[in-house]
Amino acid sequence: MKRMNHKIKGGLLVGASALSVVIIVAVVVIILLVIILQGKDRLTWEFLTSFPENGMTEGGIFPAIYGTLLMVLIMTVAAVPFGTLTAIYMSEYANESSIISKSIRFAVRTLATVPSIIFGLFGLGFFIKFVGGGMDNMFLGGQLKWGQPNILWASLTMALLTLPVVIVSVEEAIRTVPRELREASLALGATRWQTIRKVVLPGSKAGILTGTILAVSRGAGEVAPILFTGAAYYLATLPHSLSDQFMSLGYHVYIMATQSANVDETLPIQFATTLVLLLLTFSLNMVAVVIRHRFRKKNK
């Protein structure tokens, strides 16, 4: 009897935990299936390359794709060098047990857990009002140009958000470069910086690439930080300069689903836009996973 009881208990427990896994997998599959099935009919080459028409009830999403890519590009230019240097400092220069190194590590982790909307507030308070407003006052005599939402401030805000992603992947990669290689380089008379440039960085190229891709994937999907730092509801032209606003895929999904005049009629466009966003982020994630996997294998 006791034995039976024991077996039932164990079975229930294993069953419950297995069920949890099944739930998670099922949810992922359902979300993917629904969005793919609802969005695939609308997803044509024309949809990807044309402008929205008739108050965004028809036409394509080209400006949103263009805006997202441009924003992500500027973000990468800002975040990757910054993140790489920080990662180099933490793995090559800092003393692991020193307070400085610990506080940097804590800062990076905090940065990763700060809600994305806070970055939006920071972008508004710092980039737009403080830096942008200051630039306007200094160079343009108070004329409003930089002190308002635009693609530059949105990209820089997004760069802060994705910084921890870059730092963590690059540091992981740098740490996989064998110590013997560094020692050999130093023993040959190379300086620390020469060693980093010629030995450490080439050895962690894959990690920097992975970090960049993951950051791009994260940045492309986030909406909250750009809500009031540069994303626009609708623009008839593509952004031409850094002080222009831009349309973004995620923001497009959000406004179409909540603020458009006719939500039901544009439902296919919404699903198709969501599908494009998902394809973009997923394909990038996939590439990152493959690169990382190969890299780890090579190092073993």
Place this chain on the structure above:
Amino acid sequence: MNSESFIKPGFTKESLKKKFRLSEFISEKVISSTAFLTVGLILLIFIFVFKETLPIFHQHKEAKTRTEQNVADKPISYGATAESESRPEVYGMETDSAFDQSGETGVEPTMEERYGADADEEEIVGISNLLGTEWQPVSVHPRFGLVPLLVGTIKITLISILFAAPIAIMAALFSAAFAPSWLRELIKPVVELLAGFPSVVIGFFALMVMATFFQDFFGYGARLNAFVGGIAMALAAIPIIFTVTEDVMTAVPATYKEASLALGASKWQTAFFVTLPAATPGIFAAILLGIGRIFGETMIALMATGNAVLISANPFESVRTFAATIGAEMAEVVFGDTHYSVLFLIGSLLFIFTFSLNAIAEFYVKSRLIKRFQGKVS
């Protein structure tokens, strides 16, 4: 000959000294200052988010001094508070009479009276206004009561964590203790995939698909409500809780499990009575991080919770969270306005809250775990 060359080595003490190299110096400085900038960044975020909330307190003080002046030379400057006179019905008789008294007798007003006078100024947000139960930022008499928003945020966090924590922890237990390694290699990417969903996609799915499904299923009134939003946010929190819990569980020393198994315990007993308790501080940290994620989640809250400012315990009513309020209203607000400052105040609260959660998870829980795994504390 031989001994001579031994005595006279090719290098001297001076030659061993590190040579000063400009490139070396510059590169080190650039790299380390970049790294310090990361710490500075956190401080900057602190400073600039708080800075924008300052007008609230500043105006408050200004108003105080203004009313003091008003009292000092009452007949002329009484007009400055004319706005308050013109709308006596809002604030009731108390403050008015307090004002009259101080005006007539010329006595220095007490703290209470001054405070009442502050609340009279339309632009000023007193503590009483912030603690009110109404959130009507855009009206003739704006109300910035944070209580309904706080209640909404807490409600949705509770609902969400009640779904997310058990599922994520049980799944992590399965992955760490029961699943064969090939299965584990399959589960992990799926969870990573879930973590890779942009929150706007989850919000969209909740808004378009889940909301309708649950309404048909339960038959409640409001299509978008705390329940739908909570479940959608649980999807965002599950990957974090799962990953942290799984890491901790695999970090539980193998000797623990081996000892348990050697004593004749079965696999599930070991998992449930040895691995799980050993990992509790880590699981606690995982839940804290999950709560932080839900608390600050903006897009899902904006899209799937209905956004009505209500105070109710019913999970099937619409709610409005802190983060959603910022996201919805910041775009339409006038820069430097009181409303603008109050939204930044909400942001500061969010920031402080998630920051402390992270700090607790980081310092307290980690030290507990390390001690436990090293066997110093039973």
